[in-house]
Amino acid sequence: MNHYVIETHNLTKKYGEQTSVSNLSLHVQKGRIYGLLGRNGAGKTTTMRMLLGLTKPSSGNIRLFGAPLSGNEKNVLPRIGSLIEAPGFYPNLTGTENLMIFAKLRGLSGNDPIRRALSLVNLPYRDKKLFSQYSLGMKQRLAIALAVMHDPELLILDEPINGLDPIGIAEVRSFIRELSAVRGKTILISSHILPEIALLADDIGIIDHGVLLEEESLADLEKKSEKHLHFTVSDIHAATAILEQTLGIHDFEIQSLHELTLPCGIAETGRIVRHFVENGLTVSDAHLCEETLEDYFKRITGGEGIA
């Protein structure tokens, strides 16, 4: 028995000669927000399309809610809400009217699901505005409303904050959190924006050139990030001489004429400062710097970075 809502094993997608997704083994746990992070062309959308049965894997397999997707599409797919491609909304109908059409197609009865979905994304119910008059942000909200309208257990959202302004992004973040924390939904969300994922996700998968480089909880990722002590001193040469000759520390890096860093845990900050000061140096700053997720990503992808 496992508790994964999404589990893939060696999932691979090839387009001709190109491998877009390569041996991807993804594990999304129930009730968690999983952020799939990767730069443009990394394979995020292709992965999500395979999870939704929109494109067939070249090899490997997918299990959703503990059962293979292949052969179970009819049972499994209605339990998922997705935002992956712009839904075909009718431009000359209002948002509510558009959702009514989709509700009918999905066999939903009454207007409550529509009202709830619109209120979740802060769009008015039975507004007169036509879809063609919507701003990009409103269109994006309506697409998210459509994804959640049938109250799915699992949400697969491909870059849901694309096209939103900072207030819109904060709102989407808050209702995604609410869906997870209050309503227990499992959410797979992709993004190429690192800080965004760091603010939202419980677990992170980093995908690069179709390969999953890392998969772990945000908490563990933060533990693994490197910490440095950063000093600003009056005389860098005197400072390095003290570190090497008096304290036996050689593992430092000179950052500028007055700044140097050394890995955390080598020596007590107070002791280093005391030796500097006793030798006539002025120490204008000493602090701990933690690696950002951005730095971490650069480190594991070999310096190319993201976003």
Ligand SMILES: Nc1ncnc2c1ncn2[C@@H]1O[C@H](COP(=O)(O)OP(=O)(O)OP(=O)(O)O)[C@@H](O)[C@H]1O
């Ligand atoms: N239908 C297709 N035919 C051929 N190549 C494709 C197809 N779909 C995707 N690809 C290729 O697969 C690779 C991964 O694309 P994908 O859209 O999954 O990346 P992504 O991570 O979603 O990128 P983005 O952040 O730009 O949306 C790209 O090189 C893309 O050109």
Ligand SMILES: [Mg+2]
């Ligand atoms: Mg994409």
